Amino acid sequence: MINRTSYLTRSFDVPEGYLLAAYERSGGYRSAQRALGMPREIIVDQVKKAHLRGRGGAGFDCGVKWSFMPKDDARPHYLVVNADEGEPGTFKDRAIMEKNPHAVIEGALIAAHAMGAHTVYIYVRDELHMAKARLEAAIAEARALGYVGERPFGRPWAIQVFVHSGAGAYICGEETALLNSLEGRRGEPRLKPPFPAQCGAFGDPTTVNNLETIAIIPTVIELGGDAFSRLSALHDFNDGGVRLFGVSGHVQRPGLYECAVGLTLRELIYDLGGGVLGDRKLLAVIPGGSSCPVLRADEMVHVLGDPRFAPYDGKSVLDLPLGVDTLRTIGGMLGTCCAIVLSDAADPVLALATLMHFYRHESCGQCTPCREGCGWIERILDKLVAGRASMEELDRLTEIASDITGNTICAFGDGAAQPVLSFVRKFRREFEDYVLTGGRSQTRTLVA
Numbered sequence: 001m002i003n004r005t006s007y008l009t010r011s012f013d014v015p016e017g018y019l020l021a022a023y024e025r026s027g028g029y030r031s032a033q034r035a036l037g038m039p040r041e042i043i044v045d046q047v048k049k050a051h052l053r054g055r056g057g058a059g060f061d062c063g064v065k066w067s068f069m070p071k072d073d074a075r076p077h078y079l080v081v082n083a084d085e086g087e088p089g090t091f092k093d094r095a096i097m098e099k100n101p102h103a104v105i106e107g108a109l110i111a112a113h114a115m116g117a118h119t120v121y122i123y124v125r126d127e128l129h130m131a132k133a134r135l136e137a138a139i140a141e142a143r144a145l146g147y148v149g150e151r152p153f154g155r156p157w158a159i160q161v162f163v164h165s166g167a168g169a170y171i172c173g174e175e176t177a178l179l180n181s182l183e184g185r186r187g188e189p190r191l192k193p194p195f196p197a198q199c200g201a202f203g204d205p206t207t208v209n210n211l212e213t214i215a216i217i218p219t220v221i222e223l224g225g226d227a228f229s230r231l232s233a234l235h236d237f238n239d240g241g242v243r244l245f246g247v248s249g250h251v252q253r254p255g256l257y258e259c260a261v262g263l264t265l266r267e268l269i270y271d272l273g274g275g276v277l278g279d280r281k282l283l284a285v286i287p288g289g290s291s292c293p294v295l296r297a298d299e300m301v302h303v304l305g306d307p308r309f310a311p312y313d314g315k316s317v318l319d320l321p322l323g324v325d326t327l328r329t330i331g332g333m334l335g336t337c338c339a340i341v342l343s344d345a346a347d348p349v350l351a352l353a354t355l356m357h358f359y360r361h362e363s364c365g366q367c368t369p370c371r372e373g374c375g376w377i378e379r380i381l382d383k384l385v386a387g388r389a390s391m392e393e394l395d396r397l398t399e400i401a402s403d404i405t406g407n408t409i410c411a412f413g414d415g416a417a418q419p420v421l422s423f424v425r426k427f428r429r430e431f432e433d434y435v436l437t438g439g440r441s442q443t444r445t446l447v448a
């Protein structure tokens with residue numbers, strides 16, 4: 001049974017639900033008021049108990065990340081909220097900013113207090129004009145009531161919150177490229193270590209969190225960490241709470257659905273998404289943004305060793321609960337939890353070629369394997385689509401993608417390689433068909 005919830009989304013359908021008055025009517029800012037009176041360690045402990053996995057893509061435990069921030073360090077501390085949201089198919093942070101901006105501010109107040117930060121930067125991709133306007137207006141409202149500023153809720157602690165516009169480069173979503181961009185430098189990832197908690201914004205201790213991660217923090221405080229975690233069907237996998245599930249592409253009802261963690265792809269696509277567009281058959285799903293390996297609809301789960309997976313072994317991948325570790329265990333990735341659906345009217349070769357235009361364009365060019373490799377992959381795919389590529393070149397796609405993997409400063413390289421490795425392996429027949437017949441036996445196109 002689907003466990004739909006409305007913690008983050010309760011104001012989504014309320015007229016003017018983005019205003020402070022509506023937010024407070026539904027209990028808004030009570031968590032901040034409470035948390036600001038709590039010792040910092042208690043808040044971090046609650047967030048650890050919540051098993052809140054970062055919603056930005058990598059799924060790192062949020063409470064553990066907060067605990068990396070130095071405690072007895074006189075330098076300024078920063079919280080940076082990542083709302084760059086450039087991952088293809090991902091549109092959840094934008095919805096939160098537009099429809100529930102006060103949850104972001106309240107979450108940021110609590111997080112900043114827990115980590116000893118005095119400044120919060122919300123880094124928003126420039127073209128999200130409505131999102132930025134709503135955030136700016138919400139900050140002004142909160143400042144006018146004294147929730148943001150010199151003494152929030154009368155507490156002897158000052159906090160400032162700023163919206164910072166990014167210029168719309170996908171790489172600036174990567175946390176260290178984002179920090180460079182925030183400082184006015186070229187948006188190129190930094191070598192790690194040092195990690196941002198030691199040397200982040202302006203060389204000072206910094207935590208970068210995804211916007212959805214921060215916006216759900218008031219709920220964690222409201223319910224308590226343990227109760228929040230237990231909302232999830234994957235509580236035993238240390239993957240707690242609720243999150244936004246997005247679905248787009250070839251479905252009847254694309255959109256965002258807030259549910260307990262552990263929803264299955266079948267529930268997302270057929271029950272919430274209304275099924276495949278045009279009553280076609282499901283061909284494949286990219287579970288969470290385009291950087292995740294594609295899953296075929298006819299794929300089965302095969303997991304050995306971990307008894308927690310026994311109930312899913314041998315079942316369709318569509319029935320595996322969506323979680324950070326469940327997908328990792330089958331060689332996949334949950335990513336941003338915004339699925340892209342491909343019906344059997346879609347041509348996987350064209351789909352991959354389209355994606356690789358994006359990655360070639362967005363590579364920052366700092367690392368040779370990524371800069372050159374994405375260009376080579378794009379050129380081979382262009383030749384393949386034009387019916388001029390050889391079998392040897394088809395194999396070279398996999399070689400190049402394997403050589404990018406693990407050989408770059410940041411995870412962009414792996415994110416660009418994963419679609420190539422998974423599409424070519426899982427749709428080998430379709431790719432070979434382009435070599436053998438120039439794609440003439442293909443009846444599919446990119447759109448259903």
Ligand SMILES: Cc1cc2nc3c(=O)[nH]c(=O)nc-3n(C[C@H](O)[C@H](O)[C@H](O)COP(=O)(O)O)c2cc1C
Pocket residue numbers: 053054055056057058059060062065082083084085086087170171172173174175176208209210211213214410411412415
């Ligand atoms: C190329 C690339 C783009 C990224 N884009 C985003 C993004 O738009 N938003 C985001 O929150 N995280 C993005 N990330 C992940 C961030 O580096 C970082 O892990 C995340 O903001 C941490 O937040 P979380 O722990 O709350 O998930 C990206 C990573 C890479 C490698």
